[in-house]
Amino acid sequence: MAVGAIKRNFGAMSAVGRGVRLVREALQGGERDYTTMGLRRAVLLLGIPMVLEMAMESLFALVDVLFVSRLGTDAVAVVGLTEGVMTLVYSLAWGLGAGITAVVARRTGEKDGEGMRRATGQALWIIVALGVLLALPGPLHAPGLLRLMGASAAVEKLGTPFMRWMLGTNVLILLLFGINAAFRGAGRAALAMRSLWLANLINIVLDPILIFGLGPVPAMGVTGAAVATVIGRGCGVAYQCWHLFNGPGTLRLARRHMAVAWSVLLGILRLSGSACAQSLIASASWLFLVRIVAAFGSDAVAGYTVAVRIVIFVLLPAWGIANAASTLVGQNLGAMQPGRAERSAWMCGHANMLYMAGMTLLFLALAPWAMGFFTTDPVVGTTGVLALRIVSLGYVFYAYGMVLSQAFNGAGDTRTPLWLNLVCFWLVEIPLAWLLAHRMQAPEGVFIAIAFSESLLAILCMSIFRQGRWKLMRV
Secondary structure, eight states, X not given: OHHHHHHHHHHHHHHHHHHHHHHHHHHHOOOOOTTTSXXXXXXXXXXXXXXXXXXXXXXXXXXXXHHHXXXXXXXXXXXXXXXXXXXXXXXXXXXXXXXXXXXXHHHHHTTOHHHHHHHHHHHHHHHHXXXXXHHTTTGGGHHHHHHHTTOOXXXXXXXXXXXXXXXXXXXXXXXXXHXXXXXXXXXXXXXXXXXXXXXXXXXXXXXXXXXXXXXXXXXXXXXXXXXXXXXXXXXXXXXXXXXXXXXXXXXXXXXXXXXXXXXXXXXXXXXXHHHHHHHHHHHHXXXXXXXXXXXXXXXXXXXXXXHHHHHHHHHHHHHHHHHHHHHHHHHHHHTTOHHHHHHHHHHHHHHHHHHHHHHHHHHXXXXXXXXXXXXXXXXXXXXXXXXXXXXXXXXXXXHHHHHHXXXXXXXXXXXXXXXXXXXXXXXXXXXHHHHHHHHHTSTHHHHHHHHHHHHHHHHHHHHHHTTOGGGGOOO
């Protein structure tokens, strides 16, 4: 028995050692062939940095609310309503990223290094052009957009500079998302992770300094949160560009890769157009939901805003696993291994399900504690706790929904998630949220509608994914 116990202890220590080495290898990055190594190893080497990348992205929103909440309910409402508008920008960035990842991953799987670099160069032109177009009108219409979102006069006055900073720097958001999408498609997930680590570290340091003031730096209030975020993102983009044009590796771009190649550019636009549309449909539904919640007052909006930030903090690491599925599906289809592509998607889905189930249990048990970090207002806190608990009831379904949606996108089938989003969010979620909120005379109706529609989306994704038509897509 003693010998058996010793063997088990050594086995456990060996497994821990292998796990530590795997994590270290994933964080170090480097170029690998994810189409030939063991599938479980490929999922972990891609998934670990992608999960950490998305966790860093979620910190932007969470840190801002953490500090801004010290300024009062109106300041939190400013962030929440602005983010409601910014979700449209994030949707475009996410949609562009989905198309970029699909093309770059397919070329990577085909071992077409020149095609991979040319696709990345064309993506940069699309990102910059779209960023400039969005940045021009946004700051001018900031007050009107806040009023459209249901802001009170006080919130509009307080939030106009904040929204102008956020809308006027759209190009940084698009570049940060787009370049990281290219890194992920090429299998360089650690580079994407590090760029967001840098951006978040700077944002975390600058937030309290610019919001509350320090020494000669004047207090900027809620506007300081926007300035800190912009500076952090700008530094992250600078890090990305250095690696893209000066760093080692097969993704390094030369001048020839920036020459306009219309066939490649239009191919990315075709895929990204559908991906942007699916994301815009989902994000526009959140705009309507915020507007429905706003009918119950600023306290309800503040509680909903804090809860959504916490939910995003939890969901973005799950999106990291989904992004790993997108890359693996794209690369394996490029390598003519559709069976391996399908197995990688389901393996990512199972891992995501375990993570999200754990988050459901945590929210059910610790939602009041989580809300307590952001507010002491009893009405705001109660609304947020209800939102966290109700929405989390669908997390096990969300886990598969987000992974399989990204698997479709990684395969180049961006239209299937588009139609599914249209049905689940516009034809189901919005009408159901309005009906339940008015029947219940409370924002909880909105939270129930979110849980139901997201679960429906996941079930439909699983059914269609099993049919396998996505394996035939050309990118």
